[in-house]
Amino acid sequence: MMRRGVPKQDIFFVTAKDGARIACASSGRGPTIVRAAHWLTHISRDLDSPVWQHWLAELTGFGRLVRYDLRGCGLSSRNISEISFEAWLSDLEAVTEAIDEPFTLIGMSQGAALSIAYALRHPDKVERLVLIGGYARGLLARDTSDRARLEAATLTNLMRLGWGRDDTAFNQVFTHLFIPDGTLAQHKWWRSLEQDTASADIAARTMETLHRIDVLNLAAQLKVPTLVLHANGDARVPFAQGRELAMTIPDAKFVPLDSNNHVLLDTEPAWNVLLSSLQDFLGTSADLAVSDTDFGLTTAEEQVLTLVAKGLSNSEIAELLDKSEKTVRNQVSSLFDKVGVHTRSELIVRVLSAQTGQTP
Structure with a gap:
């Protein structure tokens, strides 16, 4: 996307x-x-x-x-x-x-x-x-078992010892709990966020509260x-x-x-x-009367926009319209430019607003 x-x-x-x-x-x-x-x-x-x-x-x-x-x-x-x-x-x-x-x-x-x-x-x-x-x-x-209590206490104590420190085993494990499939850059950013967003004491006290929700x-x-x-x-x-x-x-x-x-x-x-x-x-996937809007869209772009509004991905649209995925990707990019938005959801909201005469 x-x-x-x-x-x-x-x-x-x-x-x-x-x-x-x-x-x-x-x-x-x-x-x-x-x-x-x-x-x-x-x-x-x-x-x-x-x-x-x-x-x-x-x-x-x-x-x-x-x-x-x-x-x-x-x-x-x-x-x-x-x-x-x-x-x-x-x-x-x-x-x-x-x-x-x-x-x-x-x-x-x-x-x-x-x-x-x-x-x-x-x-x-x-x-x-x-x-x-x-x-x-x-x-x-x-879970009120001894194992659960040990797990909770261990994670909280590790936070007090390793939170926000560079290249500790705790930081690596904690990051992998959230984004195991992330890139090295994403993992590095997540670990740096620990340092910037909270102290070790706040982190541990927060975790203790989470365990009892x-x-x-x-x-x-x-x-x-x-x-x-x-x-x-x-x-x-x-x-x-x-x-x-x-x-x-x-x-x-x-x-x-x-x-x-x-x-x-x-x-x-x-x-x-x-x-x-x-x-x-959220109600943004309804059929759009795209021909009633004044964005200067081509017939092909109107077809793509209608399917974007239904929540279809580029590959799904390509298969349905018998186009290459690259062609669909280019048409979606053109839609963004013509309508003046950055994302698919913005695109739908803007077109819906144009239909009703409202300002998004």
Whole structure:
């Protein structure tokens, strides 16, 4: 999939109940999408990240993306006395307090549990819920065995000893839990992010909190359209946890992803599956009356645009239209240029807006 970058972002701060300052970023235009905080992010670095950049490029194509750094991490307050699930939930409430219209809430990894708790507490604010690589119960909440307790304690202690240090065995293992199929450059960037985003103490205290998360009973009470996606080879959060979420949340749609990565990379087929699923779920995959727009598209480009809107990949479009994949790739690039966008999701939003006469 072709990618050129992401829109500029506006960084701002909100104040949590205990006085902690939470760093937020807003980018893109259109319907609001909020991403609940999770590891490992740093809003001032993510735009240039070889791991997160493609996520931001595509998500901002669906609307205005609001995201923020966890307390104690990134640009948020570093000197934090309380790290708890309730504090994280309070921070999310502070971030969304000024958002008036219902929004889509995306929860990745630990953000899934936060999103579930928030959606149940604020049903009037959450229009749709997307949970990616998430879980309802942390390690010690789902497994009380001696082995689980030893695993949790070992990982936490290793964090206190090895977090943020160069070329330690811990850093290599921790990175492989998130992006085992990443390139050397992506692994190096991820390890450097540890140093920049949090101290060893904050990391260990955060991990201790993650182990005890339990929102399974809350998930069963949800009454909001929910999409659950999970990689079948995820080493950080077992696939069974995503399946449990989908089985527990009433009427949730479940999409397995063929990947070993906890954070999907844009070079793997699963990334296109995720984007297609988002397009369907967020309502951007409807048929487009492309001939009614004034972008100067050729008939061939209109055909390609219609299939892009249905969530088809370049190879699928090529097979359907009996073209080479290179030809389709060039036509998609031409669509980006004519419509003035950078991503497939932006393309669909812009054309839909042109049809209705609205500004995206």
